[in-house]
Amino acid sequence: MTTYNLITILGPTASGKTPLAVALAHRLGTEIISADSRQVYRGMDLGTGKDLSEYVVQGTAIPYHLIDIAEPGYKYNVFEYQRDFLQAYEQIVSKGKLPVLCGGTGMYLESILRGYKLLPVPENPVLRKSLENKTLAELTEMLGKYKTLHNTTDVDTVKRAIRAIEIEEHYLHADVSESEFPSLQSLVIGVSIDRSLRREKITRRLHQRLDEGMVDEVRRLLDEGVSPEDLIYYGLEYKFLTQYVIGQLTYDEMLRQLEIAIHQFAKRQMTWFRGMERRGIRIHWIDALRPMEEKVDEIVSLLTEG
Numbered sequence: 001m002t003t004y005n006l007i008t009i010l011g012p013t014a015s016g017k018t019p020l021a022v023a024l025a026h027r028l029g030t031e032i033i034s035a036d037s038r039q040v041y042r043g044m045d046l047g048t049g050k051d052l053s054e055y056v057v058q059g060t061a062i063p064y065h066l067i068d069i070a071e072p073g074y075k076y077n078v079f080e081y082q083r084d085f086l087q088a089y090e091q092i093v094s095k096g097k098l099p100v101l102c103g104g105t106g107m108y109l110e111s112i113l114r115g116y117k118l119l120p121v122p123e124n125p126v127l128r129k130s131l132e133n134k135t136l137a138e139l140t141e142m143l144g145k146y147k148t149l150h151n152t153t154d155v156d157t158v159k160r161a162i163r164a165i166e167i168e169e170h171y172l173h174a175d176v177s178e179s180e181f182p183s184l185q186s187l188v189i190g191v192s193i194d195r196s197l198r199r200e201k202i203t204r205r206l207h208q209r210l211d212e213g214m215v216d217e218v219r220r221l222l223d224e225g226v227s228p229e230d231l232i233y234y235g236l237e238y239k240f241l242t243q244y245v246i247g248q249l250t251y252d253e254m255l256r257q258l259e260i261a262i263h264q265f266a267k268r269q270m271t272w273f274r275g276m277e278r279r280g281i282r283i284h285w286i287d288a289l290r291p292m293e294e295k296v297d298e299i300v301s302l303l304t305e306g
C-alpha cells in the first residue's frame with residue numbers, strides 16, 4: 001500500500017482542475033500549491049486565469065501558495081519554482097496537512113513529481129547570437145532533439161524558445177548527478193475533458209475575460225513600465241493582447257490568433273501529460289463532467305486505498 005505525501009491535480013486549460021483541487025482541499029482541510037508558470041506574477045490576473053474567487057468554498061477561503069510571488073517583467077524559472085515549492089510544501093506538512101499540487105505547466109509538475117535537480121542557468125550570449133535569426137518552428141524542432149526534460153508547452157515566442165534551448169544546452173555539460181530534491185509519493189489525478197467541450201469552454205472563457213477588461217490589464221502593465229517585449233515573452237494572452245495594444249494587430253486579428261493559440265496550447269499540454277505517463281508517472285484520469293462530489297469521493301477513495 002502506497003502512503004502518499006502529496007496529491008497532484010493536473011489537466012489542460014479550461015478543464016476545471018482548480019475547482020476540483022479547491023473542493024478536495026476543502027474536504028481534506030488542507031492547502032493548495034499552484035503549478036502555473038504565469039500565475040506567479042502579480043497584477044497578471046485575467047490573462048493568466050487566476051480566478052482567485054474559486055479558492056472560496058462555502059464561505060471558507062482555501063489557502064494557496066505560489067500565486068502572486070513575482071513582479072511582472074521578471075523571468076521566473078523552474079529552478080526557482082522547485083525551491084519555492086519545497087518551502088510551501090514543508091510549511092503545509094509542518095501543520096500536519098497533505099498538500100495539493102494543482103496546475104497545468106508540464107515542466108513544473110514533472111520537475112516535482114520526478115524529483116529533477118535543476119540548477120540556475122546563466123545566459124549564453126554566443127548561443128543566443130547563433131539562434132537569433134531562426135524561426136519559432138526551427139527553434140521548436142531544435143528543442144525537440146534534446147533528450148533531457150524540456151518545456152514545450154509554454155514555448156510560443158522565439159525568445160522563450162531560445163531560453164529553453166539555452167537551458168538544455170547548459171544541462172548537457174553541467175553536473176546534475178547529485179539530486180537533492182526529495183522523492184515524493186504523489187497520487188496524480190488528471191482531469192479529462194472532451195476535446196470539443198474543451199474548445200467550447202476556452203472560447204467562452206476568452207470572451208468573458210475580454211469583457212472583464214483583459215485589454216485594460218495589459219494597458220495597465222505597460223503603463224506601469226513593463227516593456228512590450230517582456231509581456232510578449234509570457235506568451236498566449238499577453239503576447240497577442242500586447243501586439244494589439246501597440247498596434248501590430250487589429251482587434252479581430254488578435255482575437256482570432258489568440259483563440260487558435262490557446263487551443264494549440266491545450267493540445268500541447270495533453271501531449272505533455274501523455275508523455276509523463278510514458279515516463280513512468282501514473283495518472284488517474286477523472287471525467288470533468290462528473291458531479292464534483294463524485295470526483296472528490298473518488299480521489300479520497302484512491303488516497304485511502306493507496
